């Protein structure tokens with residue numbers, strides 16, 4: 001029986017994680033949950049899973065939640081304090097980090113310092129300072145296990161090989177990794193993307209996810225983020241990463257080893273599988289998703305991404321190449337631009353312009369920045385992106 005804390009339990013990943021837990025009541029106990037402001041759903045989750053602690057991030061929502069949900073559950077401080085208290089709690093075995101955006105930075109650091117296993121969906125902190133988080137995990141005996149389907153697929157292909165240096169040791173044993181991308185809502189869109197609406201961008205062909213990641217899929221920024229995430233997780237260089245458009249989302253990614261042999265991980269597009277694996281690792285326990293019917297799946301197609309039409313992907317690779325604090329600038333500017341697009345204040349095609357403009361105004365240093373320096377750059381980039389809006 002593992003004790004699980006879910007930070008961001010009311011989101012798409014959080015809800016799927018609770019479905020997995022529902023199907024495996026003898027394997028997992030929910031000890032803590034958190035939300036930003038969706039108190040109605042959080043109240044239902046608390047009633048069903050009876051966690052010892054809850055944290056509501058937003059102050060007014062926290063007050064409202066405290067007034068209507070009482071009993072055995074302990075209410076933690078709103079804001080990042082409550083999230084960090086959960087991340088460091090003694091009784092937690094696995095922290096599922098399913099927050100969205102840079103807000104997961106401090107909880108991830110806290111969980112690693114407390115030596116926890118972190119099942120990581122919240123990729124943005126890994127984009128901002130992935131190498132530093134991996135070093136911190138080594139230092140304190142913490143562990144990051146990927147939940148995102150593509151990094152999880154690579155992890156599953158790689159882990160059969162025991163290598164020195166933990167996850168970051170895999171880079172030396174790999175010729176390349178094949179990072180698959182669904183292509184998002186507009187891969188087949190004809191004509192200009194300048195006037196596409198948020199509603200159209202949120203209509204993802206295969207995955208049902210939160211709004212931020214769905215827009216990042218439509219711009220292909222999500223694939224850029226994943227490139228940076230896997231470079232940090234597995235010690236890969238940019239040259240070792242090949243991005244391939246695979247519309248069916250059946251092959252979740254693949255690894256080509258030094259001898260030319262390729263292992264791929266496949267399955268139906270359902271996040272419950274990688275979520276379950278990060279929580280049961282290193283065991284494989286029971287099926288929580290439908291089996292893949294190869295005949296029904298039919299053709300599997302692969303194509304090169306169009307960098308001209310999707311400039312966010314090119315910007316992300318530029319940031320990956322620059323390294324240092326540039327990925328943090330990329331992430332911050334993207335968060336600002338995506339929020340503005342969703343609010344109807346920015347054209348889809350201007351998302352890339354805001355990010356490019358912010359990146360152009362930043363000079364990354366030569367050495368690996370500290371966490372404090374990354375957070376400073378993050379604030380600077382958000383301000384700069386807002387000015388450019």
Ligand SMILES: NC(=O)c1ccc[n+]([C@@H]2O[C@H](COP(=O)([O-])OP(=O)(O)OC[C@H]3O[C@@H](n4cnc5c(N)ncnc54)[C@H](OP(=O)(O)O)[C@@H]3O)[C@@H](O)[C@H]2O)c1
Pocket residue numbers: 007008009010011012013014034035036037038039057098099100101103121122123124147148149207208209210211212213271
């Ligand atoms: N969804 C997927 O299938 C998928 C796949 C791969 C990777 N990921 C990654 O997983 C992460 C979560 O994605 P998602 O799709 O589950 O997002 P989501 O549906 O938007 O859920 C985000 C969760 O975080 C909470 N939250 C949002 N802003 C917060 C803040 N400022 N402070 C505290 N809590 C906050 C939300 O609470 P409220 O509900 O109260 O707003 C919700 O519980 C992202 O980094 C994404 O890139 C997602």
